[in-house]
Amino acid sequence: MKVALIGVGQAGGKVTERLVRFDADMEFDAIQGGLVVNSAKADLQSLEFVDTQLIGADRVNGHGVGGDNELGAEIMQSDIDQVIGGIDGRITSSADAIFVVAGLGGGTGSGGAPVLVNNLQRVYDIPVYALGILPGRNEGSLYQANAGRSLKTIIREADSTLLIDNDAWHEQGESVEGAFETINENIAQRVGLLFASGEGMDGVGESVVDSSEVINTLRGGGVAAxxxxxxxxxxxxxxxxxxxxxxxxxxxxxxxxxxxxxxxxxxxxxxxxxxxxxxxxxxxxxxxxxxxxxxxxxxxxxxxxxxxxxxxxxxxxxGVERSDRIDQFMERAREAQKQEDEPREDPAEQFADDRLENLF
Ligand SMILES: Nc1nc2c(ncn2[C@@H]2O[C@H](COP(=O)(O)OP(=O)(O)OP(=O)(O)O)[C@@H](O)[C@H]2O)c(=O)[nH]1
CATH class of the missing domain: 3.30.1330.20 (Tubulin/FtsZ, C-terminal domain)
Incomplete structure (x- = not known):
């Protein structure tokens, strides 16, 4: 299938770039475009194989939103016309679907991806899917709480949400960066093959996969794996x-x-x-x-x-949203949200939280 890919935030950007490279190395030619949108300039500068677009420069001056996913959602909404304009020329009439890629635990991707999916749904007739990355168990409560909220919204907005669990391919003793490299490579190989297999090339006998098989499998919405x-x-x-x-x-x-x-x-x-x-x-x-x-x-x-x-x-x-894994994750996210809502013991931290709340 021909797919337009848009990454949001740091994880969304790195995974989008890895997918674009895999697709080119394998000569599949299934991915169109490959655009990454972020509020952190430095993250965008580290990408080589995709086009990039900075958002929210007037609010955060290219420094990212520091895990504040409400701010992530706000800046995506404010800059949505430029983002949609930047995507416009990349999605040709042969595109079968759009995938928005994001880590759900941070700020820019977590808040921005659901807003982008919602707006793309209004503009395009083809399915708009999300490729969402869940934080690992060991990540802090802010990540879990953000991902819980983002997941609920993105499931509602997207035609289906293909979920990647950061704990799925984590090898013991590996550094976080090393783990991300391995995870991103795994994602690129699997998702890249899925895109390519929906191309309808000649296979064995009559049983060839085409894009409609992928789209029909995802038709029920909810979560996919x-x-x-x-x-x-x-x-x-x-x-x-x-x-x-x-x-x-x-x-x-x-x-x-x-x-x-x-x-x-x-x-x-x-x-x-x-x-x-x-x-x-x-x-x-x-x-x-x-x-x-x-x-x-x-x-x-x-x-x-x-x-x-x-x-x-x-x-x-x-349609795998009834899995134990999702139940466990949602429970973890609810607990984390409670922790995030509790007043801080340290008055200085509480003061910083209050200031942040009052700002937005
Ligand atoms: N699989 C994978 N996950 C990543 C990677 N980088 C970050 N993450 C995960 O993504 C989440 C953090 O989201 P980021 O994408 O870094 O944050 P962001 O959307 O850029 O938002 P801000 O940094 O707050 O502006 C965490 O749960 C991380 O575990 C990566 O390269 N691969």
Whole structure:
């Protein structure tokens, strides 16, 4: 599928750039444009492969909003005409969907992304999706509270919200920056493959995925998750039935961007690899297994030709908002909000909070 990508804030910018690079390196050519909007000038300057737009310069002078997501929402609203104007020339008539990418725990992305999605919905007829990043468990209460509020709003505004949990691929002992690199790479590989697989290229037999399969899987709205796994393939397609089954299981049970999301309203299974070694029977068996496992009657399946010695499974799940993971996160966000609302013990901190409140 042809996708227009817009990143908001620091995390949104870094992930957008990583996706644009992956799409170019793999020669998929699925991403159009690639624009990053932020209130922090320094974050924008560190990006090389995307166009950038500074917002809120009159309010925060290029320094970011420091985790204040209400301010993030306000400055996006004030500068919305310029942002929409900047996007306008990038979205051609061949675009199938728009994705707005943001970390939900900070300020600019957390507050700004829902406002941008709302405005894009008014201007464009194609689906507007969000790619939202949840803060890890160890991040502070402000991040959790921000993400809770942002998630509720963005789910309401977007046609579907594909969620990435920052705890999903976190390796123990890794530095935060190192962890972000790994996470961003994982996101780029999975989401990049999803965009490319919706291109409708010739696959094995008749079972080709196209953009409508992705859009129909996400049609119910709410929250979506993406799983991925791969294994070395044998040279004969008949020998790969078990491999296809294995990667399908791993992608759902251990490889999802939102761990625990195993019940879904709809799902799409894409098997990627050399068309000559992908067994039809394996794809169909895996699709039926996924139907049982997710409890969904709407499981689409197809394959995506990729020159590789591996076979990979990509599972897109739509309507996973009832997962335990989301419940746990919302509980964490509610607790964090209470903490944020409590008066501070330190009078100096309380004074700073009050001043901030009075300012906006
Ligand atoms: N996956 C991922 N998450 C990130 C990255 N950078 C920051 N985050 C997460 O994003 C959240 C913070 O949001 P940022 O994008 O840094 O904040 P912002 O939207 O730029 O807002 P302000 O800095 O307050 O202006 C936190 O939950 C971080 O864990 C990244 O490169 N990758």
């Amino acid at each position: 993406l799983g991925y796994a791969s294994e070395l393939a044998a040279e004969e397609s008949g020998e790969n039935i078990r491999t296809v089954m294995n990667v399908s299981r791993q992608s759902l049970l251990t490889g999802t961007s939102l761990p625990d999301a195993t019940t879904a309203d709809a799902a799409l299974l894409v098997i990627a690899g050399d068309p000559d070694v992908i067994p039809r029977k394996g794809v169909e068996k895996s699709r039926r297994w996924l139907e049982d496992e997710t409890g969904s009657m709407q499981v689409r399946g197809g394959d995506f030709p990729l020159q590789s010695d591996r076979v990979a499974a990509l599972v897109l799940l739509g």
